[in-house]
Amino acid sequence: MKKSIIISIFILLLSLAMPFIFAEKPSQIAYLNIIMIYAISAQGLNLLLGYAGQVSLGHAAFMAIGGYTSAILVMQFGFNNIFSIICAILLTGFCGLFVGFPSLRLSGFYLAIATMALGTATADIIKRLVITGGDQGLRNIPPINIFGYEFQSEIQKYYLFLFILIIVFILVKNLVNSRSGRALRAIRDAELTAETMGINIAYYKVVAFVASSMIAGLSGVLYAHSISYLHPVNFGLSFSIELLAITIVGGLATIWGPLLGALFWVLLPRLIGVRMEFLATTLFGIMVILSIRFFPRGLSEIIFKLEKKLKLS
Amino acid sequence: MFEIYLNLIARGLSTGAIYGLTAMGIVLIFQTNNILNWSQGNAGMLITYLAFFLLTLQLPYPLVILLAVIAGATLGGTIEKYLIRPVREKSRIGLLMITLGLAMVFEGLAAFIFRPFPRNFDPLLKGSVTFGPITLGQQDFLVIALSTFIFTTLFLILYRTKIGIGARGIAEDWYGARILGVPVFAIYLFIWSISFALSGLVGILVVPRFALEPHFMLPIQVKAFSAAVLGGMNSVLGAIIGGLLLGVMENIIAFHFPFLKESFSLILVVIVLLFLPTGLLGRKTQRRF
Amino acid sequence: MLKIEGLVSGYGHLEILHSINLSVEKGEIVSVLGSNGAGKSTLLRTISGILKPWKGTITFEGRLLNNLDPIQIVKHGVVHVPEGRHIFPGLTVKENLLLAGYKLRNIELSERYNFVYTMFPVLKEREKQLGGTLSGGEQQMLALARGIMPKPSLLLLDEPSLGLAPKLVTLIFKALKRFRDEGLTILLVEQNAKRALEISNRAYILATGYLALEGNSSDLIADQNVKRLYLGR
Numbered sequence: 087m088k089k090s091i092i093i094s095i096f097i098l099l100l101s102l103a104m105p106f107i108f109a110e111k112p113s114q115i116a117y118l119n120i121i122m123i124y125a126i127s128a129q130g131l132n133l134l135l136g137y138a139g140q141v142s143l144g145h146a147a148f149m150a151i152g153g154y155t156s157a158i159l160v161m162q163f164g165f166n167n168i169f170s171i172i173c174a175i176l177l178t179g180f181c182g183l184f185v186g187f188p189s190l191r192l193s194g195f196y197l198a199i200a201t202m203a204l205g206t207a208t209a210d211i212i213k214r215l216v217i218t219g220g221d222q223g224l225r226n227i228p229p230i231n232i233f234g235y236e237f238q239s240e241i242q243k244y245y246l247f248l249f250i251l252i253i254v255f256i257l258v259k260n261l262v263n264s265r266s267g268r269a270l271r272a273i274r275d276a277e278l279t280a281e282t283m284g285i286n287i288a289y290y291k292v293v294a295f296v297a298s299s300m301i302a303g304l305s306g307v308l309y310a311h312s313i314s315y316l317h318p319v320n321f322g323l324s325f326s327i328e329l330l331a332i333t334i335v336g337g338l339a340t341i342w343g344p345l346l347g348a349l350f351w352v353l354l355p356r357l358i359g360v361r362m363e364f365l366a367t368t369l370f371g372i373m374v375i376l377s378i379r380f381f382p383r384g385l386s387e388i389i390f391k392l393e394k395k396l397k398l399s
Numbered sequence: 400m401f402e403i404y405l406n407l408i409a410r411g412l413s414t415g416a417i418y419g420l421t422a423m424g425i426v427l428i429f430q431t432n433n434i435l436n437w438s439q440g441n442a443g444m445l446i447t448y449l450a451f452f453l454l455t456l457q458l459p460y461p462l463v464i465l466l467a468v469i470a471g472a473t474l475g476g477t478i479e480k481y482l483i484r485p486v487r488e489k490s491r492i493g494l495l496m497i498t499l500g501l502a503m504v505f506e507g508l509a510a511f512i513f514r515p516f517p518r519n520f521d522p523l524l525k526g527s528v529t530f531g532p533i534t535l536g537q538q539d540f541l542v543i544a545l546s547t548f549i550f551t552t553l554f555l556i557l558y559r560t561k562i563g564i565g566a567r568g569i570a571e572d573w574y575g576a577r578i579l580g581v582p583v584f585a586i587y588l589f590i591w592s593i594s595f596a597l598s599g600l601v602g603i604l605v606v607p608r609f610a611l612e613p614h615f616m617l618p619i620q621v622k623a624f625s626a627a628v629l630g631g632m633n634s635v636l637g638a639i640i641g642g643l644l645l646g647v648m649e650n651i652i653a654f655h656f657p658f659l660k661e662s663f664s665l666i667l668v669v670i671v672l673l674f675l676p677t678g679l680l681g682r683k684t685q686r687r688f
Numbered sequence: 689m690l691k692i693e694g695l696v697s698g699y700g701h702l703e704i705l706h707s708i709n710l711s712v713e714k715g716e717i718v719s720v721l722g723s724n725g726a727g728k729s730t731l732l733r734t735i736s737g738i739l740k741p742w743k744g745t746i747t748f749e750g751r752l753l754n755n756l757d758p759i760q761i762v763k764h765g766v767v768h769v770p771e772g773r774h775i776f777p778g779l780t781v782k783e784n785l786l787l788a789g790y791k792l793r794n795i796e797l798s799e800r801y802n803f804v805y806t807m808f809p810v811l812k813e814r815e816k817q818l819g820g821t822l823s824g825g826e827q828q829m830l831a832l833a834r835g836i837m838p839k840p841s842l843l844l845l846d847e848p849s850l851g852l853a854p855k856l857v858t859l860i861f862k863a864l865k866r867f868r869d870e871g872l873t874i875l876l877v878e879q880n881a882k883r884a885l886e887i888s889n890r891a892y893i894l895a896t897g898y899l900a901l902e903g904n905s906s907d908l909i910a911d912q913n914v915k916r917l918y919l920g921r
Contacts, residue, residue, distance in 0.1 A: 572774050
């Protein structure tokens, strides 16, 4: 018990100290920021796929909806940034509700195809609308501005994202450990049994979709204001699949999985060098296959192993 | 006006044949293996790169197509035997994820070996042909002719040969087939080989419309999934009809409402899934135990 | 002919059969009786290779079947007609039979079609019809016909009378008798204990995965306990 607290504090201090470790190279911090954005989005997907067992091949679309909503509200309607973020999250939640209902009638593969279709269609619609900048994309999105304080530099963004990441992870952890979380896992493992146990499957599935899409929307907002540029191509099917791969490689139904997966996804191409960069996708694909086949908890397996060792010694 | 429609339909049939061929590969694997094969498109992409390489060696185009089909069949068989067979007991979603990982492997390999920059890929036939009011590119005509030939051959295989009837048997009742001593694993191997050979062929036929790059098959695969769902997911005939129908409808819609070109089929697929889950020709099957 | 010694088997981690000993001699009909969940179907599935035995041996004509694939077990002449028939509804009657005779060569195949059609003339009439359009009785006949298609020497039958009207049950059991006259050996799993005992030479009674009783069918019919427990009244 005490040991885990010490470790948590150590990790927290380490993450707070990160910008000082990389103080020389702000570009490294930008990578960390991207990792956190991916990790937040993947956490949403983890909630949906890992804990509730529902596949989504359109998760990137929720990010797009969140990002575009907030950016457009701020840039074209002059909304307060906080208000625009809240609107963006609510709208993605609403879209999640809209997708959640079909999920009640579709299972497994069919849900995968439906979410694939909806996700791709969303990216296509964004490309054809005028308000979203269409095929030109949306440029010069202002940085996040909270009561006049602008999160402009990478270091400022880093602390903001870290704060949000911790909040999201704690919320998800509490959710999956609650009554609802147990219900979700029961549905994932045996739908029929869950139903006979009196669990309201429809309710929990929709809740999972809504929560997951809201988290993705939040991640999209951070993406928009951080990268300051949005283009529908970046939120197509490929990105949805990447998010899925990140979640799987990190470890389904593990709380640290999304972060580990995102870390690995962003760092892998840098680790193997520029010449081998394109091979990273292949390596990641192999890791997806290995995760499904041998390590259902993916990279989190390492954490579990470490935890065990620490407890034993 | 009427002539315009005839031309739209003719070109739509060519596109639809491409969708149909890909959907057929997906459905063949889906109904016998109960696996949604996400790597169908990217396998074709990788094989098309191989064909591109062979063409730079100055090999004759038809020979390259033949070699690509053989390479596809070999790839499919290898994947079934060494990758899919050991994990058949995994959940269906797990199997989907494995093919998804496989698609990433193919994508990375293509980008790594051949660099990810778009490349020009010439069609086999460049001219156009005219039938009365209809003018069609020769390559489009080739696609229609070839796919008609393939549809027919496949139907003969499925209805006249032991291995094909066996495949239909497995699709209907896997347990029943296994208990009768039908060599299910040999048939799985055969099905994966056919599907991947088809994906390679589709890749070569369709790539001249775009440019050769690691993502070029993804939109085709999305459309093929839509076609398969429209046809009913577990009917090979449905996949073909779904593909042709989608190709034609898409072309006509794009003519009247250009902004709906891409989204139309996607929205259609969601509607079909919700209100006609068995598609046009599909039927409810009992799940395996 | 078939000898099972100390067989333990089950699904996943669930042990269903506990140390079963059983033997079938050539030309016999042997029944396996017992209530639902006694492990009768598990026994047949283990013999035909769908399930792998955990412990013990299954030998057929001196050959160990333990680790063989269902395909090889069919080749050795042991054919399993599963509970619930499992015919292919979208395949014609003839295609159903073809898949049952998958390993046969073409010349043998036409000879087997003729044999099966003389056994079940109604199937000849329905040759081109889809399996799913047959009546329940006809479907059961097709299932039996598929069982004898590959020229087996041992037939494993799982509940051939399930869900059939009494008149059809009589028909099916008559067919089984004819199978025996043709020199076929049958291991029969049945709920309908009375009928099964009437037709079989010997019987085993399973209870919750253990062998409870074995003996000649005529003795078991007369046995008061068996009567009370398995034959009703």
